[in-house]
Amino acid sequence: MAQTNIQDRKIKRTRLKIRLRKQLGKSSKIATCYEALIFIKSYPQKSKSVLSLAAKRLFSRKKYIFLFASPTHGNRGDQLIAYSIKKWCEKYFPLYVFVEYDDSILRDWSFLSLLKSVINKHDLILLRGGGSVGDWYIDYEYFIRHVLKMYTKNKIVMFPQSVNFSDTPFGREEKLNTAFSYDNHPDFTFYARDEISFEIAKTMLKRSKVQLCPDIAMFLFNLHALQPCDRSGVFLCLRTDKNEIHYSNLERNQIVETIAHKYSVRFGDTEAGHKIFLEQREEEIEKMLRLFSESTVTVTDRYHGMISAVLTKTPCVVLRSADHKIVSGIKWFEGLDYVFYAENIDDVPALIEKAMLCENPMVPAFSNYFNELYEEIINEQAKG
Known part of the structure; x- marks a missing residue:
């Protein structure tokens, strides 16, 4: 019985397709869109957004920007990145329609194929930034490769x-696979957010365009209005994921005890500990920034802990992480007199004392970098 129903639906779809082609012409774009609408109806709930998009595109010539795989996990640093990309698009591409899909599409190749039917060659596809290019977050890397292979006509x-990439057989193999995938796309631009990553990418990629640009969350330096609040104590924003912690638990615990002996301390992390969906993102980001703005000094080994401290004008002592992200990324803030890098964990108490004396911290202007980011994309699109 079930088999008969499936066959009946297939026959009905085929008849509708034939009728539409006769009415609208085989080469008609409208016919193609209507075909997409017919097939979409047989897909799950998630594909309703594509159905709506296909209907809108029938009657509009607007260009679209698609942001793929925005995070739903609890890392509010990654949430800050996705939010900043959206704000950047709103400023620089006001005539484009911005469409965002969350990371539930990471392994959904059928959905990506379906979406391809309503994306045209003039649309721009964005992949979120962060610290995920490598063999540690390999699922996201596989997703990127699949997108690059599938959407060859798009910038x-x-x-x-x-x-x-780790210096292991697996890491070295995946580095080669990534290089092959990225370089195989005819119009792919890779932005590195620190000098070490920039040099790695330039060596690794032979055909792709490679550029250096600050983390997109720094775009908010020009936008975010800091709410006045009373500050007190030291906010310890420290990682809990063991694989990315540079110092041992014993070293960290000893330094925390030293700090807590002299100052009031609150503990926290950029990790929320629960899923964060698109509609919750702004609220969760504000919660995170409030932790920084209510503190006199922050101590952190988080990349976006450092950025959030600067964003909220909070003097900050930065510890290194297990990789090069912090060591290289902090160079963007070399001119700031309220961001201190602790070469050794034992230096932290003395640096906190210095940070306590900082007055009237200023947020740096990075607008020129993000203007250039826009101009480079527009110029490349014009060439295409």
Whole structure:
């Protein structure tokens, strides 16, 4: 019985397709869109957004920007990145329609194929930035490769990333696979967010365009209005994921005890500990920034802990992480007198004392970098 129903639906779809082609012509774009609408109806709930998009595109000539795989996990640093990309697009591409799909599409190749039916060659595809290019977050790397293979007619931009492949047989193999995939796309631009990643990417990629640009979250330096609040104590924003911690638990615990002996301390992390969906993102980001703005000094080994401290004008002592992200990324803030890098964990108490004396911290202007980011994309699109 079930088999009969499936066959009946297939026959009905085929008849509708034939009728539409006769009415609208085989070469008609409208016919193609209507075909997409017919097939979409047989897909799950998630594909309703594509159905809506296909209907809108029937009657509009607007160009679209697609942001793929925005995070739903609890890392509010990654949420800050996705939010910043959206704000950047709103400023520089006001005439484009911005469409965002969350990371539930990471392994959904059928959905990506379906979406391809309503994306045209003039649309721009964006891949989020962060610290995920490497063999540690390999699922996201596989997703990027699949997108690059599937959407060969579109300009694709990877927002500023750190690059970190392990020096293991697996890491070396995946580095070669990534290089092959990225270089195989005819119009792919990779942005590195630190000098070490930039040099790695330039060596690794022979055909792709490679550029250096600050983490896109720094775009908010020009936008975010800081709410006045009373500050007190030291906010310890420290990682809990063991694989990315540079110092031992014993070293960290000893330094925390030393700090807590002298100052009031609150503990936290950029990790929320629960999923964050698109509609919750802004609220969760504000919660995170409030932790920084209510503190006199922050101590962090988080990349976006450092950025959030600067964004909220909070003097900051930065510890290194297990990779090069912090060591290289902090160079963007070399001119700031309220961001201190602790070469050794034992230096932290003395640096906190210095940070406590900082007055009237200023947020740096990075607008020129993000203007250039826009101009480079537009110029490349014009060539295409």
